[in-house]
Amino acid sequence: MYRRTNQEFATKYMWWFFLIQAAPLPEHLIGLDPQYYLQTILSGLNKTPGAITPEALSEYRRCFCCTSTIHGGCEDMRASADIGLEMDGADDCAGNKIVAPVHALWGANNTVGQSWDVLATWRAKATSTVTGRSLDCGHFLQEERPEETIEELQRFFGTV
Numbered sequence: 001m002y003r004r005t006n007q008e009f010a011t012k013y014m015w016w017f018f019l020i021q022a023a024p025l026p027e028h029l030i031g032l033d034p035q036y037y038l039q040t041i042l043s044g045l046n047k048t049p050g051a052i053t054p055e056a057l058s059e060y061r062r063c064f065c066c067t068s069t070i071h072g073g074c075e076d077m078r079a080s081a082d083i084g085l086e087m088d089g090a091d092d093c094a095g096n097k098i099v100a101p102v103h104a105l106w107g108a109n110n111t112v113g114q115s116w117d118v119l120a121t122w123r124a125k126a127t128s129t130v131t132g133r134s135l136d137c138g139h140f141l142q143e144e145r146p147e148e149t150i151e152e153l154q155r156f157f158g159t160v
Helices: 007-012 014-019 025-032 034-045 054-064 067-081 083-094 111-115 118-123 146-159
Strands: 102-107 130-135
Touching: 007 014, 007 111, 014 067, 025 034, 025 067, 034 054, 054 067, 067 083, 102 111, 102 118, 102 146, 118 130, 130 146
Parallel strands: 102 130
Antiparallel strands: none
């Protein structure tokens, strides 16, 4: 997705490009008001009002609002735009593909689901069967559509 992005995606998923900046820039800026940053990101990604309960939001805040968690999140995104791209490129050059069955789930109301052909993206990376579908939600399938998510996972892992 980094290699095939456009302005619309970069605008809607600005944190992908913000979080990959060299430390400590994003860590410092997020750390100035981590609750605001977290609330803004969660509000933008969640497309099902009420799906993230006050109790869950409280736990997200508790876990997120410390410097090590913020740094870890930035490092994860940095890796995806650095070593992750290198490894993908090496796999592409070597003809390496995923050989295990793949079942992709994504939110139909999320930017990724609206901007990308998710199944085609995974089929290009796999020699095995690629199945999946979108769910009527945003980014947080497990919170926005928990029953459908578990049914999909049970069905997939029951057939593997």
